[in-house]
Amino acid sequence: MNSLRSSFGPVLSLVIMGLVGVWVVGMIIGPQLIMVEQSLWNKEIGGEAAQISTRIDRLYNEVDTLAFDKSDAEALDESTDRTEKIAAITAEIDTRKSTITELEATEVKPIKVYSFRNYTLMGASHFFIFLKTIAAAVAVTVIAFVVCYPIAFAVAKVATPGKAAMIMLFLIIPYSINELLRIFAWLMILDNNGVANLILGWFGFESIPFLGSGSGVFIAMVYAYILFMVFPIYNTVETLDGSQIEAARDMGASTWQIHRKIVIPHAKPGIAVGCIMTFMLSAGSFAVPNIMTRGIAEPWFTQLIYNKFFESSNWNTGSAYAFTLVIACIVFIFMMMRFFGVGIKDIAK
C-alpha cells in the first residue's frame, strides 16, 4: 500500500485500488461465488403448499373462461336476459377472485433447500458425456503437442530469418481467422455430401456419417485449437541459446537426445501453457459441438450446460454442471504445473 502511494500519491492510489477491487471482486470472484452458491440449492415447496398453488392456478383458469363468457354475453342483443347474464357471470368472477386472494394470503413461498443434489443427480448418461468431453480434450491436447512441437522448433531454431517470418505469417493467418469459420470449413468437408465423402466415394468406400456420429466434433476441435499450442512453445524455444544444441551435437548427442535433454526441458513453461490453453479451449468449447453435431449427434457437456440454462431453464443444475467443468480445468492446470514443474508466474506470461 505504501509502495503504491509513494509512486502515485493518495488519490491515484485509491482510484487504482478501487478499479482493481471492482474487477477482482465484482467481475471475477463475485460471479464465480454466486454461480457456486446457485449450484448448491433448489427451490422446494411442501405437499400442502403445492396443493394450494394448484387450486389457485385452477381458479385463475376459471376466471379467464368466465371472462370469455362475459364478453360473449356482452355481444348479445339488448334485452333483460343479457343484463341478468352479465350480472350472474360478474358475481361468479367476484367470488372466485375473493377466494384467490384468501388462498394467496396463506400460500407459502417456495423455500431454498441447500444440498449437493444438483451434483449427485447428474446421472450416468450425463456423467459419461462429461468423461467423453474431458477425454476428447486430453486427446486434442496430445495431438496438438505432437503436431506442433516440430513446427515451433523449426520456426524458432532451424529456419533462416526470412523463412521463419514466412512460416510465422502462415501460422498467424489461420490462427486469427474466426473460430466459427474454421469450424464451418470442416462442416463443409465432413457433411454427408461433403468433400471427405466425395473422395471416399472415388475410392469405392461407403460414405461415413461424420456429423451424426460425433467424430466430426473431434476432427474440427483438433483443427480449431491446434495452433494454440504453437505460439507458447515457440516463445520459449526461441530463448534457448542455439550454441547449446550445437555443442550437444558436437559431443555426439542424437537428435532425440537433444530434444529430450535440452530443448524440451527449456521449453517446459511454454509446453505447459500450450497444453493448458488447448485443453481448456477444447473442454469448454460450445462453438464446435454446437455447429458440428447439428443437433443429430449425442450432445457434448457444454451443450448440456447450455440446455440446462436456456431450454429447461434449470439454472441450479446448470450451475452445478458449469462448476464441474471449472473443477476439471483447475485439476488439469494443477496436474500440468506438477508435471512440468512450473509455477503460476511462469504460466501467465
Add this chain to the structure above:
Amino acid sequence: MSNVSSSSFGRGSQIILNVYLVIFFAYMFLPLILMVAAGFNEFDTPSVTTWKGFTWKWFGVLAQDDRMWSGLVNSILIAVGVIIVSMPLGLAGAFLITRLQSRYNGLLYGIMVSPLLTPGIILGISTLIFWREGGVSGGLFTAAVAQATYISSYTMLMFMARLKRQDVTLEEAALDLGASHTQVFRRITMPFLKPTILTAAVIAFLQSFENYNTTIFAIGGSHTLVTEIGSRMRFGLSPAVNVIGIIFVFLTITFATIYVIFREREKKRVSALMG
C-alpha cells in the same frame, strides 16, 4: 538468440522437415480455401462438391441481410464497451502488480490472470447469474461485462510488459524536483504507455468482436454478428455465410501481413541497436 546453423542438420532431416511443413500448411489452408470457394458457387447451399458456376450474387444477398447488419452494430457497441471497461481495469491491475510490494502480489496476480485460464462459457454463465441477482437480465450489457472480465487480463499483461521496461528513476527525479503525483502521471507515465494503449485497444476490440463462447451465454435474446453466424451455420444454410468467411479471411490476411512486416522491422531495429 542465435539460430542453429543449417550445417548441423543433415540434408535428410532438412528435407523431412520441409515435407512436414508443406503437409501441415496444406492441412491448415485447404479447408479455408474450400470455404472461400463455396462463397462463389451458384449452388444455393454451401458446397464445392456440386459446382454450378461462378457468381458474386451471395455478396448481394449478404448486404440485404438485416439481422447481420444489426448484429454488426451490436458487436461494435459491445466492443466499444469492452474497450471502455478493460483499458482502465487492465491499467490499474498492471500498476498494482508492478508497483505494490506486498506478499499478496502473487495471489492477486493469479486471480487477475485466472479469467484467461477459465473456459469462456463459464465467464458468460457466471456474469449472467451475477447480474440477474441484481435484476439485470442477459443482453448487450452482460455480454460486454463478461467479455471485459477476461479481456482486462489481456490488457493488463500488455501494460505490464511495457511497465517492466520503464525507467522508474525518471518519475522519482520529477517527484524530487517538486512535481505533483498527478503531474508525473500525466506527463511521464501516460506518455510512456501511449503506444501500448493503442495496441491494447485494438486487441481488446478484436477479442471482443470475435468472441462466441462467452457471448452466446451472456447475451440473452439479443445477437452479435458472430452469434448470428453461429446460428446460421447450424440451421438455415446459405452461401452468404461463406461470403462473411471471404471477408474475414481477406481482412485477416491483410492485417496479419502488416503485423508480421512490422514485427520483422522491429526485430531488425533491435538487433541493429544491440550490434
